[in-house]
Amino acid sequence: MPIDITSDRPVFKQIADHYRDxxxxxxxxxxxxxxxxxxxxxTFGVSGGTVRRALDLLRAxxxxxxxxxxxxxxxxxxxxxxxxxxxxxRANRAAGLGxxxxxxxxxxxxxxxxxxxxxxxxxxxxxSERLDVSAEAPVFARRRxxxxxxxxxxxADSYYxxxxxxxxxxVEEDAGPGGSYARLEERGHRLASFREELxxxxxxxxxxxxxxxxxxxxxxxxxxxxIDTGGRAVEVFVSIVxxxxxxxxxxxxxx
Amino acid sequence: MPIDITSDRPVFKQIADHYRDxxxxxxxxxxxxxxxxxxxxxTFGVSGGTVRRALDLLRAxxxxxxxxxxxxxxxxxxxxxxxxxxxxxRANRAAGLGxxxxxxxxxxxxxxxxxxxxxxxxxxxxxSERLDVSAEAPVFARRRxxxxxxxxxxxADSYYxxxxxxxxxxVEEDAGPGGSYARLEERGHRLASFREELxxxxxxxxxxxxxxxxxxxxxxxxxxxxIDTGGRAVEVFVSIVxxxxxxxxxxxxxx
DNA sequence: GAGTGGTCTAGACCACGAC
DNA sequence: TCGTGGTCTAGACCACTCG
Numbered sequence: 001m002p003i004d005i006t007s008d009r010p011v012f013k014q015i016a017d018h019y020r021d022x023x024x025x026x027x028x029x030x031x032x033x034x035x036x037x038x039x040x041x042x043t044f045g046v047s048g049g050t051v052r053r054a055l056d057l058l059r060a061x062x063x064x065x066x067x068x069x070x071x072x073x074x075x076x077x078x079x080x081x082x083x084x085x086x087x088x089x090r091a092n093r094a095a096g097l098g099x100x101x102x103x104x105x106x107x108x109x110x111x112x113x114x115x116x117x118x119x120x121x122x123x124x125x126x127x128s129e130r131l132d133v134s135a136e137a138p139v140f141a142r143r144r145x146x147x148x149x150x151x152x153x154x155x156a157d158s159y160y161x162x163x164x165x166x167x168x169x170x171v172e173e174d175a176g177p178g179g180s181y182a183r184l185e186e187r188g189h190r191l192a193s194f195r196e197e198l199x200x201x202x203x204x205x206x207x208x209x210x211x212x213x214x215x216x217x218x219x220x221x222x223x224x225x226x227i228d229t230g231g232r233a234v235e236v237f238v239s240i241v242x243x244x245x246x247x248x249x250x251x252x253x254x255x
Numbered sequence: 256m257p258i259d260i261t262s263d264r265p266v267f268k269q270i271a272d273h274y275r276d277x278x279x280x281x282x283x284x285x286x287x288x289x290x291x292x293x294x295x296x297x298t299f300g301v302s303g304g305t306v307r308r309a310l311d312l313l314r315a316x317x318x319x320x321x322x323x324x325x326x327x328x329x330x331x332x333x334x335x336x337x338x339x340x341x342x343x344x345r346a347n348r349a350a351g352l353g354x355x356x357x358x359x360x361x362x363x364x365x366x367x368x369x370x371x372x373x374x375x376x377x378x379x380x381x382x383s384e385r386l387d388v389s390a391e392a393p394v395f396a397r398r399r400x401x402x403x404x405x406x407x408x409x410x411a412d413s414y415y416x417x418x419x420x421x422x423x424x425x426v427e428e429d430a431g432p433g434g435s436y437a438r439l440e441e442r443g444h445r446l447a448s449f450r451e452e453l454x455x456x457x458x459x460x461x462x463x464x465x466x467x468x469x470x471x472x473x474x475x476x477x478x479x480x481x482i483d484t485g486g487r488a489v490e491v492f493v494s495i496v497x498x499x500x501x502x503x504x505x506x507x508x509x510x
Numbered sequence: 511g512a513g514t515g516g517t518c519t520a521g522a523c524c525a526c527g528a529c
Numbered sequence: 530t531c532g533t534g535g536t537c538t539a540g541a542c543c544a545c546t547c548g
Contacts, residue, residue, distance in 0.1 A: 010536060020460065036514060047538045049304070052516085060315045060470075062457045069514050069545035080454075085507050191509035198505075199335075200455035200473045200498035202317045205275065215315075218455045218473035218498070226509070243455035243473070250453075250505045252340050254446035254481070265517060291533060302519045307535085324526035324533050 003044050011046055015054035023063055023074055034064060034072045062216025081107060081148065084249040088194055093181055100146050109149035115173050117143040127159045127236045130225045140165045145210065152211045154241040164189065164234055180235065189228040197223045200243060211242050218243040258299050266301055270309035278318055278329055289319060289327040317471025336362060336403065339504040343449055348436055355401050364404035370428050372398040382414045382491045385480045395420045400465065407466045410495040419444065419489055435490065444483040452478045455498060466497050473498040
């Protein structure tokens with residue numbers, strides 16, 4: 001309500017500050033409705049466009065969500081899946097399900113895997129750099145979208161050297177029990193280690209649509225390289241993860 | 256230039272699409288100037304407000320940066336620091352510098368640590384949950400802002416149980432060679448393992464200012480818990496990292 | 511139909527940067 | 530000084546939700 005017109009802080013930012021403050025202080029709790037835009041126009045004595053810009057800010061920060069015709073509410077935070085590095089240990093892999101399915105089941109969420117593409121593709125740069133192939137060389141790709149609790153959680157693309165997957169169920173819709181890692185080990189490529197590389201950024205338009213991301217939600221690009229006991233990279237896994245639904249956890253030795 | 260007025264896609268989004276496309280296709284490279292707003296008004300035949308909203312979108316996506324009086328340019332990506340879990344192994348710690356300083360030096364960036372606060376504070380929830388203390392119990396806090404290459408890279412807060420730091424240089428500005436981990440080990444708390452938990456989100460206003468983040472840049476909240484050989488949590492490290500300047504890397508066994 | 515958000519205009523005035 | 534972006538207004542019209 002103050003809105004200091006003499007301040008050099010723009011009015012729309014002051015309005016955003018006001019509600020940001022109420023949200024972080026807990027005056028407005030998750031799910032609570034903000035006043036309507038026309039109401040704000042009256043209370044603050046500004047034009048509609050100015051109110052709108054204030055709300056644009058709060059949306060971009062991920063603090064509120066707006067539904068056309070219904071109003072603006074404080075964003076509710078959903079369940080967060082914890083992706084621990086232990087999910088990939090041999091013991092857990094032997095339990096049967098792939099890492100993702102196990103995580104979902106642990107949270108009591110129903111799980112679905114949607115295959116988007118299966119086939120050879122020229123290796124993208126981030127793949128050829130890690131897999132032992134030359135740039136643009138053909139590799140086998142498994143592209144899928146992973147669902148948990150009825151919402152898309154991540155886009156997951158796996159890439160394999162051709163010679164490792166030919167004639168295995170990895171090239172099929174269902175890679176079989178234990179997933180593709182089990183198939184690779186059966187073929188004599190015992191896994192020795194993983195490297196995971198993470199970077200957060202804002203999503204592209206396509207990612208936003210495909211993962212049904214709200215405004216103000218970043219993604220984490222996770223690239224996992226699986227190395228066998230011979231030191232060969234046998235899979236590069238590239239995934240785009242909805243940041244508001246995941247925490248990553250790594251435990252490692254201090255020695 | 257098309258701008259399909261009959262389309263149900265809003266004009267400002269179509270304009271954003273147009274430039275997003277040119278940027279991702281490489282027609283507009285990093286550092287290249289976009290036309291001025293008034294120029295866009297002419298080319299697209301729309302009002303200034305509409306052009307402005309299109310640019311707001313691109314800024315929020317982190318694709319362009321605008322400087323008042325100078326124009327709008329395609330965002331240039333700076334150097335990215337790779338934070339590998341190996342930076343915390345005993346061998347690397349023994350090398351002398353704390354993890355952050357070593358990372359910066361490896362990139363040839365000058366390094367600075369700015370102490371923001373030193374003293375006891377009531378333990379925040381994320382700290383008391385991990386350190387073995389009750390909620391709000393006093394703990395010793397070291398809050399600092401880490402700089403690399405002349406820009407702020409991360410906000411780093413370390414929290415310690417009081418009995419572990421009393422009378423040690425950890426409570427001083429300079430924690431001494433090898434940093435606070437070396438001091439803890441000298442005191443008989445040999446480090447056994449670390450747990451790191453990462454989550455990405457959009458920054459708060461304060462974080463945005465303090466880290467000088469451009470619009471459309473997320474942060475990664477990294478919480479590291481250091482465990483000694485007795486299984487006791489001896490430090491909780493809470494940091495806010497500028498996502499556009501960092502990649503996180505973890506290597507771990509498949510067994 | 512009443513109320514809500516979503517888009518767009520035309521124009522005013524201010525603030526910053528470079529020549 | 531000129532061109533650039535930054536803020537704000539007043540009002541029009543459209544689209545969605547709910548009773």
